[in-house]
Amino acid sequence: MIETHAHIYDEQFEPERDAMLSRAWQRGIEQIWMPNCDHTTVNGMMQLADKYPGRCLPMMGLHPCYVQADFEKELQLVEDWLGKYPFLAVGEIGLDLFWDKTFRAQQEEAFLIQCGLARQHNLWIDIHSRNAFWETIALIEQFADPALTGIFHCFTGTLEEAQKAIELGFKLGIGGVATFKNGGLDQVLPHVALEQLVLETDSPYLAPVxxxxxxxxxxYLDLVAQRVGDLMQVPKEQVMATTTQTARSLVGPKVLSAS
Structure with a gap:
């Protein structure tokens, strides 16, 4: 399996990070993809990329919850890093209108700029769109580049939203919410193609039942795979194989050669 979204550099893992990673490898996870948040997370993420080459793969981007009035400084750092390292993707980027809408305009500008950086470097994007799915879709349509692709990370939306994301060329990142009794994905996953999904945990957040x-x-990605299989009425092994192949299809040769 490929774990497509995990903040394994987070301080919550500090006491036993190597043991946590060992458990992941033992469960058959071959790669863990790490989204960046801002300048404070780069060092920890890159240390893991160096320690586990080919297994812990970093992205570079500015998370919408970290967008402030001076976001241009953060984006300059993102741009500098993209110019000197073969990152997996630009992420995680997008909009978050759940906690605070103070910097909504800056979030939108930062997202569009980073979409441009992704295309410039021929990378896909990892999208965070909490309480902001259709607003994010509007920006993607405004950007208007059919070659822009990626993952709607932590997808928890409706069937209509799933179909719209897929129509625009994006995959759906499915995590622990799929196991929640009232998570809503039981109304969505049976009606989409397995080939449109990738698996994630968003560790250390959103642990599955x-x-x-x-x-x-x-x-715990294994639990997500099992739940997806149950909802879609296919064997867990098929879920694991298909989602891994879909994840691999996003990765360019630049990253594979670096790994």
Whole structure:
């Protein structure tokens, strides 16, 4: 399996990060893809990329929750890094209108700029769109580049939203919410093609049942795969194989050669 979204550099893993990663490898996870947040997360992420080459693969981007009035400085750092390292993707980027809408205009500008950086470097984007799906879609349509692709990370939307994302060439990142009783994905996943999905945990957040409310970790991806298989009425092994192949299809030769 490929874990397509995990913040394994997070301080919550500090006491036993190597043991946590060992559990992931033992569960058959071959790669963990790491989204960046801002300048404060780069060093920890890159240390893991150096320690586990080919297994812990970093992205570079500015997370919408970290967008402030001076976001241009952060974007300059993103641009500088993209010019000197073969990153997996530009991410995680997007809009978050759940907590605070103070910097909504800056979030939108930062997203569009980073879409441009992704195209410039021939990379896909990893999208965060909390309480902002259609607003994010509007920006993608405004950007108007059919070659722009990527993942709607932590997808928890409706069937209509799933179909719109797929129509625009994006994959759906499915995580622990799929295991929640009222998560809503039981009304969506049976009606989309398995080939449109990739698996993630968003560790250390959103742990699947039976660990809900506790710290999440990549080893729990197996539980997500099982739940997706149950909802789509296909064997877990098929879910694992197909989502891994879909994830690999996003990765360019530049990254593969670096790994």
């Amino acid at each position: 039976p660990y809900r409310g506790k710290r999440n970790e990549p080893a």
